[in-house]
Amino acid sequence: MAEIHVIISSCDRNVGITTALRRKPVLVNFTSKLEQTMADEDEVKLFGMWASPYSRRVELALKLKGIPYEYVEEDLSSKSCLLLKYNPVHQKIPVLVHYGKPIAESLVILEYIDETWTNNPILPQDPYDRAMARFWAKFIDEKLLMTTRKASVASGKEKEQAIEEITEQLKLLESELQGKEYFSGPSIGYLDIVASVLVFWFGNLQEALGVDMFTKEKFPIIFGWIGKVVEIDAVEVCRIPKEKHLEYIRTRLEAFKSASK
Numbered sequence: 001m002a003e004i005h006v007i008i009s010s011c012d013r014n015v016g017i018t019t020a021l022r023r024k025p026v027l028v029n030f031t032s033k034l035e036q037t038m039a040d041e042d043e044v045k046l047f048g049m050w051a052s053p054y055s056r057r058v059e060l061a062l063k064l065k066g067i068p069y070e071y072v073e074e075d076l077s078s079k080s081c082l083l084l085k086y087n088p089v090h091q092k093i094p095v096l097v098h099y100g101k102p103i104a105e106s107l108v109i110l111e112y113i114d115e116t117w118t119n120n121p122i123l124p125q126d127p128y129d130r131a132m133a134r135f136w137a138k139f140i141d142e143k144l145l146m147t148t149r150k151a152s153v154a155s156g157k158e159k160e161q162a163i164e165e166i167t168e169q170l171k172l173l174e175s176e177l178q179g180k181e182y183f184s185g186p187s188i189g190y191l192d193i194v195a196s197v198l199v200f201w202f203g204n205l206q207e208a209l210g211v212d213m214f215t216k217e218k219f220p221i222i223f224g225w226i227g228k229v230v231e232i233d234a235v236e237v238c239r240i241p242k243e244k245h246l247e248y249i250r251t252r253l254e255a256f257k258s259a260s261k
Contacts, residue, residue, distance in 0.1 A: 044069040045097040047083050049076055051248050053145075053197040054106040055094040056238050060193050061110050063234035065117050107137055110190060122190045133184065136176055137194040144169045145197065152209060153256055163213050170214065174221045182225065188232060192225075199226050200240045208249040 046062065046069050048055030062069050074083055074093050086095045086102035095102050096109045103112050114123050124130045147169060151162035173195070177183055183191035198214075206214050216223040229235050 043097075045072055046070070047072045047074055047080075047086065047095040047097070048093045049074050051240060051245055052093060053201040053240075056200050056240065057106055057193050057196055058094045058096060058109050058113075060196055060234055060238045061113050061122060063237060064122065064188065064193075065113060065120050067113070067117055107134075107141065107194070110193060114190070122184070122188075122193060124184065124189065133189070133191045136173070136183070136191055139169075140173070140194055140197065144173065148202070148205065151211075151213075152205065152253065153260075163211060166213055167218070170219055170222065174219050177221050177225055181228065188229065188235075192229065196229065196235065196238075198222060199229055199235065200238070201245075204240065204242055204245045205249055208246050208253065 044062070044067055046055070046058055048058065048071060050073060059071070072080075072082070074080060076093070079091060083093065083095065084091055086097060087093075087104045090104060092104070094106055094109060095104050096112065097103075098112075098116070103109050111123065114121060124133055144166065147162055147165045151159055151166060154162050182188050183195055202214055206212070230239070
């Protein structure tokens, strides 16, 4: 009644009580819109793409932390205005939006998630272990995945050389995992999430390329780790559908070959 009284007392001299009462729903509507805007800013949104291992790793972190979020699928051949707005520098996914503020780049997003939601920490608490986790995460993104992309589009001796490099890089990664349950120690953590590309993406790419570089016989420790990881519910939910992914990779490879002719 107080709100109605204020409206009437401020308006009855000019427009009368009836008109003033009619205006109350406008204020209520404005209030509801304001509340909705505030709620939207509190929401967590992830702009991603189903076949992206970088997008999947962010989803996995959110699920392991139990963070509710809205997933927004992007068509990278026709990027949305929101994606361009939130990531004007690289115009890529993934982008996490929290409190209306965007964070880009998957490794940066993982650290933001861990620092913002402190339950179920994914980064090591020890400074040295944390530094090593970051080192190996960059190794995966800047060495292993870059060489794998090179092998995907190369041919002949260049392709053979790239595959040899991948093999050596996987050996180094396996040495880091040796004697551990997970890369992060006794439980899944930051480096396991980054390395989930080996679970979500690597095997499918190998099959699409028709090469034999990543097998259980060559890398038993990594495949033992994969066996443990896929038993985690959050990981299974985030896995990329194999047949759909194979078709996607083959279509991309064919498009690249056609464009390079």
